[in-house]
Amino acid sequence: MRILIVEDEEKMAKALRTGLEADEFSVSIAHTGEDGFFLASTETYDLVILDLMLPNRDGMEILAALRQKNVSVPVLILTSRDTVEDRVKGLDAGADDYLVKPFAFSEFLARVRALLRRGKQESGDKLSLADLEMDTAGRVVTRGGKELGLTAREFDLLEYLLRQKGRVVSREMLARDVWQETARYTPLDNVIDVHIAHLRRKLDDPFRTKLLHTVRGVGFVLREETL
């Protein structure tokens, strides 16, 4: 799938490209608004990632011009302006999603996947990883056939990680999706860490193969890996 990144900050563009390419996307970069507009209107992309602060032509202008030309490609806006008004303006101009800098790459990747409906995200009632099995309908989770006895919160946490298995999940994503915490400055990091510690005690401690891993400075990932 082809993605166009319109971003004047070279380092940022490069980092995003590297990250996306690791996830097997094909990525083009435009460093100015004009280039971005030209590429987006002449080539076919599955997604455009648009920075708002661009030299000469502002990202919002590009977006409006694209929509006027009936280019209906999904657009993800990246910006450092984070007021509600900015967000509303962006979405009104025809953006499909809006991400405020600085963001966690895991969060960015999740948004990209959601926009492309390419969630390899597991769906359905039965989830599994290695010898871990979860029945979300009956709310039963076993590992090696043994019931783990999770609390409700631990169960939700594990379910979320399991649906995103193999992918790093940031604390912000957990706060928003598992705790349903929308405010940005809530002191939830400690709470999440303690829950993860509890979950790990039940999930991994009795077993040789560890499934729940902490990626320092980024978040957590559920994957089969022997350390």
Add this chain to the structure above:
Amino acid sequence: MWIRPKRMRTRLTLMHVGMLAGVLAIYFAGVSVLLFWQMSGVLKQLAAEDLETVKGLLFVQDDGQVGVREDYHHHTDWKQVQERLLEMLGPDGAILYRNEKLGDRTIGGVPFAGEGEHGYSGRTARMSDGTPIVLISRKYDLQGRTILIRVGYSQDLIWNELKETLLILLLASPLVLAGTAYAGYKMVGRTLDPVTRMADRAEQINSERLNERLPVENPEDELGHLAGVFNAMLSRIEQAFEQLKRFTADASHELRTPLAAIRSIGEVRLQENTGAEEYRDTIGSMLEEVNRLTAIVDSLLTLSRADAGQIRMQVSVFPLMALVREAAALLEILIEDKRLTFTLAGDESLGAEADRLYVRQAVLNILHNAVKFTPSGGSISAHVRCKGLSQVELAITNSGPGIPVEQSAKIFDRFYRVDEARAGEDKGAGLGLSIAKWAVQANDGEIGVRSASGTGATFWICLPAVGCASPSTKPSN
């Protein structure tokens, strides 16, 4: 065209002089009217006296003609006597005599009924040629004949007198006005002098010299009051500037700390040739610092928006107990982890009227703080109750080491930490309580702390209440 002088001094002086000129004009008019009445009174009096004189000088000639010895003047010192107009009429109204001054004019025409019969009849009238006069008449029986004697004086006598007086007054007015203008100009100048001095001083006050104050010459008068008010305002601005300066200094310190860490961690690791695992660890450690930076910047942004008044509160009424319970549930795992006991007591029916989201934030921050600073095995209690009729108070007490009294005033300051040494190990930026303070105050509430070192601390929040004003709704049991 209306000319409006620029300087207040000139304007005030002109107003002053204008007002005086107006007053003088009214005064002159009043004086004129008064003088006129007075003088016509005097003239009538004189005419009456004159009439008596005339009566004494009357004679009837042999042929029945009436005459007056006009050559005799009783009041020779009063030269107006020569202006006398004299007329005598018979009972049938026929003119018996007219003096030389009168000529062939008549003073009063046909006599009215009863004219001069009982004492003097005095009036102002017009002569047959239209000259306004003052006129006195009286009837006399003279040698068997009834004669009506009329003595009149032209009103011109009064007018001339009046004109003279007014002329003197008018000639004197410019002098009076000029004197007043000069004195007024001086006086206004002296009154406005403090303003000039205040303006001069104010001109020198800028952000570098905010400690300067305007001169207060007399704190009792209006200008002194004005200067006092300005000085109070300057004090507040100076204070705000101080706060801002300290905040900027603190903010740059707080931002530099993680930046310095990122830099040294990276540099040190690059100097060594180590394996992938070590690099991973280093990058992870750098990312942790980045997260800390992000959190600080986010908080600072919230506060600066709050300072700029860009955050609007969406006020609703919500039960306070439920909100505290929700916040506690969110932090429950931390409370359990430290084996703390948490208790919540109070009236479930009490509601707060505020922006729920921001109040929740404030409560979370305070509660989180309490959890952080209460030693393992300690306790936290929350209490919700009415404070007066219009406020509801939430008090959160913990059994921690407490806060020294001298620090409790600063605890809501930005970046302030009770124990500076803890800063490193703790991820917080020291902004949680500042945000709580702002959130509460933006909702017309108050926030504070009661503490004695060693016995724990009580943080309290007061918010506009619903359910406190009507005690009847609460069963008194």
